[in-house]
Amino acid sequence: MREWPAIADHGVIGDLRTCALVSTDATIDWFCAPRFDSPSVFGSLLDRDEGGCWDLAPDGEISRTQQFYFPNSAVLITRFLTPDGVVEVHDFMPVHDSHEADHRQRLVRRVSGVRGKVTVRMLLDARPDYGRSRCHAEATDSAVVISGGGVRMGLTTTTELTVDGGTVGAVFTLADGDSVQFVLEMLDDDEQPSRDVVDDTAGLLDATTGFWRNWLAKSTYTGRWREMVNRSAITLKLLTHEPSGAIIAAPTTSLPELIGGSRNWDYRYVWVRDAGFSLYALLRLGFTDEANAFIRWLSERLGRDGQPDGLRGGLGPLRVLYDIDGNLPDEEEILDHLSGYRDSAPVRVGNAAVDQLQLDIYGEIIDSVYLFNKYGAGISHDAWSDVVHVISWVIENWDRKDAGMWEVRGREGAYTSSRLMCWVAIERTIRMARQRGLPGDVAAWSKVRDEIYDRIMNECWNPELKAFTQTEGGERLDASVLLMPMLKFLSPADPRFLSTLRAVEEHLVTDSLVFRYDPESDGLAGAEGTFSICSFWYVEALTRAGRLADAQLALEKMFTYANHVGLYAEQVSATGDQVGNFPQAFTHLALISAALNLDRALDG
Template sequence: MLSDCRSAALVTSDGSVDWLCLPRFDSPALFARLLDENAGHWTVHPACPAEVSRRYLEGTLVLETTFRCRGGTLVLVDALALGGRERGHSLGVGSPGVLLREATCVEGEVTLETEYAPRPEFGLVQPLMEPVRGGLVARGGANVLTLSAPVPLRVRGSTARATVTLRAGQRLCLALQASSGWAPDPPRRHPWNVHRRIKDTVAGWRSWSRDHLGYRGPWEEEVGQSGRVLRALTFAPTGAIVAAATTSLPESVGGERNWDYRYTWIRDTSFTLQALATAACEVEEAAFFAFLARASATQLDQGCDLQIMYGVGGERDLSERSLPHLTGWRGSAPVRVGNDAWRQRQIDVYGELLDAADQLYRDTGPLDALTRSFLIGVAETAARRWEEPDQGLWEVRGPGRHYLHSKLMCWVAMDRAVALAPVLGAADRVAGWKHTRERIREAIMTRGWNEKAGAFTQAFGSEDLDAAALMLPMVGFLPGDDPRVRATVDAVAARLTDERGLVHRYRAADGLAGDEGTFLLCTFWLAHALALAGHGGPARQAFRDAASHANDVGLLAEEVDSSTGEPIGNFPQAFSHIGLINAANAIRRSGG
């Protein structure tokens, strides 16, 4: 992944940009070969077979790919440019939306090829291409794309190609800028100083890493990389963090569990803030919470539900539609944009929002009057609705049920509201919140525990296991060494875990066709819960089992295919990296 903290690109190991959305994470893709062979790409690689290795330049998300050919070695450096002199907390705030590519022959002689095939709007547009001084302009739809290139490009239709031979010490610099097709200013027609902008982008990322990544403990490198990934998935102008950079990468090859994850979920909030506290700093925490508080603010006393997810600009209508012209990743259709889960009722979100507020403001405060009023409304709504069914954490698209996790997070809402009462100016409500908290506790202990299953289960009255029950000790409902918690952890480890040691979120029918892989987040949850139970060795093993499925540059997908071990699902997945950070910290604190 490349990121300018506003948008993202994905680059394959053979130097092809197969995914690029500009100017926002949720913009229509300019390159989408990830989802269809004909939906656009931009390759830069040697014309001959090569041995390939990749890495991020230290402390950055600037990608370096090394191609070792028989006649020489080519190094390709790729970056989404940060704005000039962006450093520290301003990282990504003024990014211009430019993809930079620099190919350097460091040894011998290498002939490279570049093929540039932009297809805006997920492949719907085949733009008209016009050679100009210093490059190429492509027009069509809502975009003008300006490619800066110091070599002639052969244009055929909506595809441009070039072949260049470089000798040791020579480099080829390319840049792509997207702008509105209706902007009053003409597109740039002269090359960028690509080498200088890459150096400045490297400096920007390193300044952020130096100022933010202070974690010391086991798996420092993995925690540091995960912190950078969370920053890379942040839409800097608002502080929103997207769940992933992609849409419609399936949970099983050929299946229909293909969702758009380029949005922000409230359910991720409290765990995200914990991860940011460990791997970043309070500025990112405050910005993320401030975004969610503004985006979700509504008159809850008027009977409204708290919406569960938002666009990166705070948008609420995320209506879902299919793109039938795309075949999907390995034929996994439909390809979807938007996500109709925004319409669902999920009563867990009240707890996640109040837990986040508690992490930030219990000991600091003060809160402005509107935020205090809103958070009191969140607590009152949780108290009023905790007995209602909902769609649950996993967004099951079917009838509502009484999910254990949803009740647990309503307990969290009451518990954190009590703790926040002095900051909220709500002392008169504490007795009622405490009473409701105890009622929820009793319901979970009596109806959430299933004697036949020997564990806390997915829903009241159900025998089905769910990895979400691992959160009972993680939110402080019960201690990690409580016998029922240990029994639940043992049951998940025995009955939801595959031969690789990875955890399924559940095995119950959920109304959707096809299977799904194991969830890396749930495996990190297992490691976290084991650490809280005092099982240091098993916790470390579960952590290693999950972390070993990062790719060659340390990025984690959502899931792993149980039959092949291949990463699947949207990529890279923020929740997987959040789970890694929090599990590493839990193991460190436990001394495991």
């Protein structure tokens, strides 16, 4: 069996519809098409034997590999150094312009000889439908058509191909200056591949790098950590489904939080929480087009859906997550035929969290609407009516027990973070009403806002721990309380927050890395790593508390946990390895926020 790559040993490419993960040995081992949430075509990341992949590497000894991005782009370069010479693989998915009406989905791989003479071997083994289907490959005059499992693709190239059942191979030798191109194109049922596309890979590369550089040039960030912030911005953009405006949490499913454990979830959906925070990060960087597109997507979710609350199990006007089209995803399913990453079963598709009550989502989403109203074009009358409808529900339901922002399965509680975010939802609605003179019962809203504030200060504060706890009357800490000053709930100089920060440092922080909570409290088997978003929240909490030297050191330490191309998974394990789905939008948006706020504080 082929060796497993580390989760962090990947770069990501994409076309604003889906992504592909490319390992440091230039294997494409994860690719869902035509969308993020489609079944995988290449899925060896979750099963080395059954998943399928696209291998492309020197045929012989490899001294070492290097992987990096073309500057300010999503074009990935993998360089192989061998005893016979050096070759490079350039991987990208072409994007010409924003909102391409006639977008063609393609994976382009250009192999170039840099020095010496190197023999390269290629093998494409597509396994559609999460490896449950095998393909048939048929050579035509100009290409190979690969079909099966509801997928039809055309592979064109500038070298000779061999076909063996459903697999396609090639062996070729490159000297200095030589190159071979491969283009894998998604086809409609009766469509044939075009030879012209492989002859224009240089033009596709120029157009794609131009697109990314022109897009990034719109960023308003000029601070100290431009390389990390820019890479995080590109990553958030890669996780945006441009046709709909949706922003997914991650492009992968079931990458484990603990190797060999069962904490494996499908993140290829739009979490209202994650997307709301992403909108904040994009707005702070000046990317208003993406903010506008997501607000349009969100407006279709916010309104009255015409279903009585009882038919939704009392879950309210919003669900925790949606698919890219804004519909509820299919029921969670376990794919028993896949072994899972490093045998970390189960592999799940779908996510049962959709049926949870998570009250905090209302604060995150209303806060993002507030920011859009403040920094964008301003919300419409219909959008305001939808906000009022949502707030009316929050006012009636804020004190219910729920699953919390960490989506604890099987046990509900009175989570401090849920109370906090309900306070945010009402407080931001009051702000919008007063700033714009919008209609609403501000007096009634204010009364409930103050009631929530008093509940948190009285019931979520533990005088013995001298800290805010995870739940009302609880004894466990939770890193989400670090958000209090960022959300304007407490002053960062408030003695209660400062003592909470000290308690979090004592019990949840290890060398700048932060656990989200004591994992024994969630009822699931196995330990988990530190949560990278919480580590960046910690940086921001230190910043707001005036501990700028500590904040800068913690931020620089967090940068060392990024992978070789600046990407982050969800968590960092006890051994310093990245674990969980990858790359994770939540982590990258928190990086952006932490860097921006620390920059501003350091500049005085």
